[in-house]
Amino acid sequence: MTSIDIKAVATNLLRNGEGAGQGRDPLPRLLAQLMERAGDPATVERAVSRPWASALFQGRRHIIALSLTGPDAGARRTAFMQGIEEAEWNLAGHFVADISIDDSHPIEGGEWVELSALTIEDW
Numbered sequence: 001m002t003s004i005d006i007k008a009v010a011t012n013l014l015r016n017g018e019g020a021g022q023g024r025d026p027l028p029r030l031l032a033q034l035m036e037r038a039g040d041p042a043t044v045e046r047a048v049s050r051p052w053a054s055a056l057f058q059g060r061r062h063i064i065a066l067s068l069t070g071p072d073a074g075a076r077r078t079a080f081m082q083g084i085e086e087a088e089w090n091l092a093g094h095f096v097a098d099i100s101i102d103d104s105h106p107i108e109g110g111e112w113v114e115l116s117a118l119t120i121e122d123w
Contacts, residue, residue, distance in 0.1 A: 024093065025049050025060055026060065026091040026093070026094040026119045027047060027049040027060065027062055029090070029091050029092070030062065030064075030089065030091060030096070030117060030119065031044055031047055031064065033089055033090065034064065034066065034115075035066075037080055037084075037087070038066055038068055038076060038080050038113075039068070039076050039079075039080075040070075041068070041069045041070050042066055042067065042068045042069070042076075043066065043067045043069070044064065044065070044066060045065040045066060045067050045112075046063070046064070046065040047062070047063070047064045047065070048062070048063050049061070049062045052118060057097075057120045057121070058120070058121055059094065059097065059118060059119045059120035059121055060094075060118075060119050061116070061117075061118055062116065062117040062118075062119065063102075063114070063115075063116055064114070064115050064116075064117070065112070065113070065114045065115075066112070066113045066114075066115075067107060067110055067111070067112055067113075068080070068110050068111045068112075068113065069109050069110035069111075070110065073109075073110040073111040074106070074111055076111070077104060077111035077113060080113060081101050081104060081113065084099055084100075084101065084115070085099060085100060087099070091119060093121060093122055094119045094120060094121055094122055095119065095120055095122050096117055096118070096119055097118045097119065097120045098116075098117065098118040099115060099116070099117040099118075100115060100116055100117075101113065101114070101115050102114045102115055102116050
């Protein structure tokens with residue numbers, strides 16, 4: 001069992017939100033890069049993120065759904081999906097351990113793409 005002296009003064013503790021981005025949800029930064037990859041016009045239809053951990057690592061699991069619209073939506077969907085597993089992502093304090101397309105199909109006026117990603121805190 002762990003105990004703590006609440007009255008002790010600890011000036012060297014990191015508070016929530018401090019540090020080099022560790023522990024913070026990288027989803028907003030990942031979404032911005034996915035939207036840039038998708039091109040305009042595109043919309044984030046759904047984006048959820050939840051904590052994930054293994055015996056050695058901690059991070060977040062993300063589920064993201066995008067709709068791409070416009071006359072070139074089909075070509076943009078193909079370009080978006082091509083090589084996404086090997087793409088480089090710039091997420092300070094995190095890295096993308098796994099990313100994959102879960103669903104992709106035409107919708108009225110465009111294309112639908114749903115993907116999963118696992119980001120790990122980079123120590």
